[in-house]
Amino acid sequence: MESTRPALRLTHEAALKAVAAAAAHAGSLGIGQNIAVVDEGGNLLAFLRMDGARLLSRETALSKAISAASHRQPTARLDPELELKLAIAAGGRLTNLEGGLPILFGGLCVGGIGVGSGTGKQDIACARAGLEAIGADLPDA
Amino acid sequence: MESTRPALRLTHEAALKAVAAAAAHAGSLGIGQNIAVVDEGGNLLAFLRMDGARLLSRETALSKAISAASHRQPTARLDPELELKLAIAAGGRLTNLEGGLPILFGGLCVGGIGVGSGTGKQDIACARAGLEAIGADLPDA
Amino acid sequence: MESTRPALRLTHEAALKAVAAAAAHAGSLGIGQNIAVVDEGGNLLAFLRMDGARLLSRETALSKAISAASHRQPTARLDPELELKLAIAAGGRLTNLEGGLPILFGGLCVGGIGVGSGTGKQDIACARAGLEAIGADLPDA
Amino acid sequence: MESTRPALRLTHEAALKAVAAAAAHAGSLGIGQNIAVVDEGGNLLAFLRMDGARLLSRETALSKAISAASHRQPTARLDPELELKLAIAAGGRLTNLEGGLPILFGGLCVGGIGVGSGTGKQDIACARAGLEAIGADLPDA
Numbered sequence: 016m017e018s019t020r021p022a023l024r025l026t027h028e029a030a031l032k033a034v035a036a037a038a039a040h041a042g043s044l045g046i047g048q049n050i051a052v053v054d055e056g057g058n059l060l061a062f063l064r065m066d067g068a069r070l071l072s073r074e075t076a077l078s079k080a081i082s083a084a085s086h087r088q089p090t091a092r093l094d095p096e097l098e099l100k101l102a103i104a105a106g107g108r109l110t111n112l113e114g115g116l117p118i119l120f121g122g123l124c125v126g127g128i129g130v131g132s133g134t135g136k137q138d139i140a141c142a143r144a145g146l147e148a149i150g151a152d153l154p155d156a
Numbered sequence: 157m158e159s160t161r162p163a164l165r166l167t168h169e170a171a172l173k174a175v176a177a178a179a180a181h182a183g184s185l186g187i188g189q190n191i192a193v194v195d196e197g198g199n200l201l202a203f204l205r206m207d208g209a210r211l212l213s214r215e216t217a218l219s220k221a222i223s224a225a226s227h228r229q230p231t232a233r234l235d236p237e238l239e240l241k242l243a244i245a246a247g248g249r250l251t252n253l254e255g256g257l258p259i260l261f262g263g264l265c266v267g268g269i270g271v272g273s274g275t276g277k278q279d280i281a282c283a284r285a286g287l288e289a290i291g292a293d294l295p296d297a
Numbered sequence: 298m299e300s301t302r303p304a305l306r307l308t309h310e311a312a313l314k315a316v317a318a319a320a321a322h323a324g325s326l327g328i329g330q331n332i333a334v335v336d337e338g339g340n341l342l343a344f345l346r347m348d349g350a351r352l353l354s355r356e357t358a359l360s361k362a363i364s365a366a367s368h369r370q371p372t373a374r375l376d377p378e379l380e381l382k383l384a385i386a387a388g389g390r391l392t393n394l395e396g397g398l399p400i401l402f403g404g405l406c407v408g409g410i411g412v413g414s415g416t417g418k419q420d421i422a423c424a425r426a427g428l429e430a431i432g433a434d435l436p437d438a
Numbered sequence: 439m440e441s442t443r444p445a446l447r448l449t450h451e452a453a454l455k456a457v458a459a460a461a462a463h464a465g466s467l468g469i470g471q472n473i474a475v476v477d478e479g480g481n482l483l484a485f486l487r488m489d490g491a492r493l494l495s496r497e498t499a500l501s502k503a504i505s506a507a508s509h510r511q512p513t514a515r516l517d518p519e520l521e522l523k524l525a526i527a528a529g530g531r532l533t534n535l536e537g538g539l540p541i542l543f544g545g546l547c548v549g550g551i552g553v554g555s556g557t558g559k560q561d562i563a564c565a566r567a568g569l570e571a572i573g574a575d576l577p578d579a
């Protein structure tokens with residue numbers, strides 16, 4: 016029996032770079048966003064709340080990042096008939112809101128990025144900009 | 157007046173055996189699962205998060221186990237029109253998601269087993285494998 | 298800039314084996330224990346509450362496991378003058394109670410094991426038995 | 439009667455710059471830190487957990503930042519005889535651990551920076567590097 020298996024971890028430089036790139040994209044859209052990057056275990060690595068971002072969207076951004084990391088897929092892909100049941104049973108953190116993307120390298124999940132305060136489309140675009148900046152796998156648009 | 161009554165309690169050996177059997181079944185399906193066994197009081201007895209299991213499904217697995225032990229019946233048997241109201245009123249732990257089974261011996265409930273991360277059908281199959289391994293009553297398929 | 302760095306993860310088989318070995322040692326001492334194994338991110342991997350274990354020691358066992366994983370050293374090594382301040386500032390999870398050991402392989406931390414319900418000496422001995430069973434580094438006795 | 443009064447707010451660019459500078463200083467010390475910047479309302483503006491930083495020190499870093507912003511003075515200046523009573527009565531967030539500095543411009547407080555995972559002296563040095571990078575007032579050394 017092997018007691019350990021090899022894995023990848025996101026560096027903090029990459030986490031910070033993803034946050035900064037997502038913020039730059041939000042700036043180009045003329046909006047303020049909350050941006051959270053978590054590791055594979057759902058623990059916060061980097062965060063930024065931009066000027067003008069909605070205060071409570073800090074938590075939605077975090078929930079999106081954790082949900083994407085947990086399920087290793089973009090948020091908003093859960094069965095709509097189950098999403099509220101799943102959210103409640105999971106203690107509130109599992110969200111099906113748009114704006115969370117897993118951070119994958121060669122298909123291996125090392126965390127998630129979540130953006131919240133804009134429209135769903137804006138949130139996704141900013142999260143995507145974060146992934147692009149660090150060379151992570153991009154989900155189908 | 158009798159002040160006490162005899163009761164049954166699940167042993168920790170049985171709880172661990174049920175978890176291991178559910179995990180073995182998940183392995184045979186090629187998936188990773190979160191598996192929780194609780195006692196009649198809804199308190200955790202044994203738990204395992206397998207490699208590849210979704211992080212947030214840890215809480216759904218636990219909610220399923222507690223719900224099955226509480227209501228002494230498989231989850232997913234609540235009236236769908238009431239399930240969200242019941243979940244919220246019960247503090248969030250009561251879930252109607254598939255994958256929770258009561259642990260009964262001769263009809264007496266000693267706890268619950270909950271499995272989460274797969275499809276509803278996979279979750280139920282793994283929970284059932286846990287019950288079979290310890291000789292507990294099996295619900296109708 | 299590298300976006301990822303190589304890491305190790307504890308397998309779930311090893312987590313379960315460590316819990317079972319710690320429980321066997323507790324059995325040889327004639328006591329019941331709560332035993333928790335968490336990964337590097339402090340998330341629960343495996344757990345067992347033995348017959349006779351104190352109910353609330355479930356949380357102390359978990360706190361010990363998380364603290365050992367977080368600080369990558371056995372618990373009870375914090376400055377006693379700071380320990381309460383640190384516990385409160387860290388949100389309650391950081392404990393300086395005996396009975397938590399980091400799970401290290403070749404010096405690399407992949408998680409922690411925490412045991413609670415016995416004396417400090419018994420808790421440490423059971424945690425140590427868990428590490429031995431999976432070939433992890435052993436702290437100085 | 440005036441219903442409003444002018445105020446200062448820290449920009450998110452400055453928050454991120456302070457975090458990056460504190461991280462660079464930690465790097466020069468060869469350690470990993472958790473670094474949090476909050477606004478005057480104690481709400482998180484920017485955060486970074488560096489590779490190697492202790493997981494649970496995330497919360498102590500945040501507690502230090504909030505405490506410094508709240509009291510508009512460096513942490514560790516509370517009466518040691520009162521510090522635990524104050525921490526508990528304040529809901530756990532008020533800490534007297536070293537490593538939190540208020541963010542002041544011309545004596546006006548716009549937030550706080552907190553650093554946690556190193557020694558008290560290291561934490562203060564990193565927080566101070568954050569203040570220097572954004573031209574904030576520096577406390578007496």
